[in-house]
Amino acid sequence: MSGDDTLFVREATGLVRDWSSYDAGIYAFLSVNIVTLGFYIWTFNAFIPQGSPILATLIAVVAITLQNVVYATLVASMPRVGGDYVWQSRLLSGFWGFFLSWPGWVFILWLWVPIYGSILSWLVLGPVSALFGFVELANFWNSSLGLFASSMIVVAFVFIYVSLGMKWYARIQQTLFYVGVVGLLIFIGGLLTTNPSQFQSAFDSQMAAWGMETTYNGIIEGTEVSFASLWSLNWGASYKLFPMLLFWIMWTVWGSTLFGEVREAGEFKKMFGVFEGALIAAAALAMVLWPLFDSAVGYTFYQALNYNYFVGAGAQQWLSSPTTLAAIAMGNGVLAKLMAILMAGWFFAWSGTVFLSSTRVIFATAFDRTIPEVFAEVKGRYNTPIYAILLMAIPAAILTVIYFFAPGFQTLTLAATFAIAVTFLGSTIACMLFPWRRPELFSKNPVSKYEIAGVPAVSVVAGVYVLILLSVFYLWATESVYGLNNMRSMGFLGVLYLLSAIIYVGMKYYRAQEGVDLDNLHSEIPKD
Numbered sequence: 001m002s003g004d005d006t007l008f009v010r011e012a013t014g015l016v017r018d019w020s021s022y023d024a025g026i027y028a029f030l031s032v033n034i035v036t037l038g039f040y041i042w043t044f045n046a047f048i049p050q051g052s053p054i055l056a057t058l059i060a061v062v063a064i065t066l067q068n069v070v071y072a073t074l075v076a077s078m079p080r081v082g083g084d085y086v087w088q089s090r091l092l093s094g095f096w097g098f099f100l101s102w103p104g105w106v107f108i109l110w111l112w113v114p115i116y117g118s119i120l121s122w123l124v125l126g127p128v129s130a131l132f133g134f135v136e137l138a139n140f141w142n143s144s145l146g147l148f149a150s151s152m153i154v155v156a157f158v159f160i161y162v163s164l165g166m167k168w169y170a171r172i173q174q175t176l177f178y179v180g181v182v183g184l185l186i187f188i189g190g191l192l193t194t195n196p197s198q199f200q201s202a203f204d205s206q207m208a209a210w211g212m213e214t215t216y217n218g219i220i221e222g223t224e225v226s227f228a229s230l231w232s233l234n235w236g237a238s239y240k241l242f243p244m245l246l247f248w249i250m251w252t253v254w255g256s257t258l259f260g261e262v263r264e265a266g267e268f269k270k271m272f273g274v275f276e277g278a279l280i281a282a283a284a285l286a287m288v289l290w291p292l293f294d295s296a297v298g299y300t301f302y303q304a305l306n307y308n309y310f311v312g313a314g315a316q317q318w319l320s321s322p323t324t325l326a327a328i329a330m331g332n333g334v335l336a337k338l339m340a341i342l343m344a345g346w347f348f349a350w351s352g353t354v355f356l357s358s359t360r361v362i363f364a365t366a367f368d369r370t371i372p373e374v375f376a377e378v379k380g381r382y383n384t385p386i387y388a389i390l391l392m393a394i395p396a397a398i399l400t401v402i403y404f405f406a407p408g409f410q411t412l413t414l415a416a417t418f419a420i421a422v423t424f425l426g427s428t429i430a431c432m433l434f435p436w437r438r439p440e441l442f443s444k445n446p447v448s449k450y451e452i453a454g455v456p457a458v459s460v461v462a463g464v465y466v467l468i469l470l471s472v473f474y475l476w477a478t479e480s481v482y483g484l485n486n487m488r489s490m491g492f493l494g495v496l497y498l499l500s501a502i503i504y505v506g507m508k509y510y511r512a513q514e515g516v517d518l519d520n521l522h523s524e525i526p527k528d
Contacts, residue, residue: 007521018166019262021270028278031254034285035346041248046307049225051241052232059242060249061283066465070431071253072272077445081260082364084427091430091437094522098504103496104423105361108416110396114403117151124344126318139315148404159393161352165382176349183342190330196298206328223304230299243472252278257360355392362388415489432462
């Protein structure tokens with residue numbers, strides 16, 4: 001590597017390593033935290049009724065551990081802002097780096113704001129409104145207009161949150177995280193004090209108080225499917241449930257684009273510890289909470305409620321929120337209401353993930369001159385790439401309006417998760433080829449010492465994970481239960497990938513006219 005800094009926008013990025021591995025660990029755990037994504041995705045478990053979430057989680061832990069090895073290897077070797085984009089562009093090519101990373105990290109994250117808004121309505125705004133006696137307001141938060149309003153709250157909050165810079169982001173993240181932990185402890189305590197019989201009485205009484213005709217037995221009896229035991233050993237059904245759980249637990253490496261701003265990013269053991277610690281903590285908490293739901297409200301009731309009230313109840317979706325259930329179990333008193341409010345800490349601590357990681361992909365591509373240099377500018381007292389943040393916030397807000405008010409647009413976004421997983425696949429392939437594409441750099445990584453039958457062990461790990469991902473892609477593409485195999489949505493994704501290819505080819509031609517060779521640039525690794 002020549003270290004020719006004139007290739008890049010400037011000699012160094014201008015970003016500061018303001019995060020410790022502890023800050024990165026909290027971010028990783030929040031990316032797969034139980035209360036937001038976990039509870040939300042678990043509601044879909046009911047649509048694979050014979051699968052065991054316990055067994056499916058164990059399968060996920062094994063699979064995602066392989067992913068964590070791959071990403072820890074890449075982070076430790078190239079701890080640069082931009083993560084997937086940087087690794088793919090340096091180990092595959094500049095074209096593949098842009099083509100694989102931008103649809104997953106930029107275009108799709110514009111479309112994820114409505115998902116975050118839906119979770120805010122379902123987990124926080126709806127339950128809190130109902131618990132304080134405003135049932136109609138609770139229903140409003142789950143209407144199209146209410147979901148749009150909650151999504152705009154997400155855009156506004158996250159824009160401020162991310163614009164304050166990494167140091168303040170970490171402080172706010174920790175504070176909100178600790179608030180959420182207190183709420184979760186009260187939540188767990190409330191469920192520990194009840195059993196299905198007691199909960200049934202409390203639930204029926206609360207439904208009557210809210211003027212609803214729903215009953216505990218009515219929900220169970222009105223569900224036409226039967227659910228396997230929580231502890232079922234049905235491996236086939238549980239493996240089919242595993243790709244559903246990936247919507248929750250796959251994102252341990254969500255912060256990988258940020259590691260150019262983490263102080264210990266060059267240490268493999270610490271980076272693997274960040275990712276694996278988040279994975280084990282999330283899985284262990286799940287192992288505690290599922291049996292707790294079973295002993296407190298009844299597993300069959302919980303699954304039936306999700307089956308009937310998450311998708312089919314429309315404005316009353318908030319009823320299936322675990323926050324609502326725990327508050328009912330606690331008698332909906334002062335402590336229950338406080339718990340519901342404190343649980344919001346989980347959401348707002350996590351909410352920044354919708355923009356923060358993506359801004360660093362935008363920044364890195366601009367720093368490489370692959371998009372206009374303005375998006376690599378660092379501004380203000382908080383040392384933030386403000387134009388990169390605006391490039392996330394403004395399109396996201398516009399697309400959110402379209403999402404909720406343009407008929408048919410929501411259908412186009414159904415397969416969005418595919419693009420993010422494809423980005424992860426690209427980095428896994430890059431890691432598999434790492435020992436041969438950049439042998440001088442790979443040899444400096446401690447994992448280079450380990451081989452299996454003469455092949456670098458990390459390449460074997462990456463190869464196995466590629467096969468797992470392909471099997472997941474097959475299920476996502478062929479099974480309608482996951483909601484991803486919509487042909488219109490797949491066509492929309494194809495348009496996004498075509499757009500990324502056009503942008504890259506256009507910028508490569510434009511830079512060539514300026515005397516900048518992007519192929520040469522992508523052979524170099526920028527300084528911090």
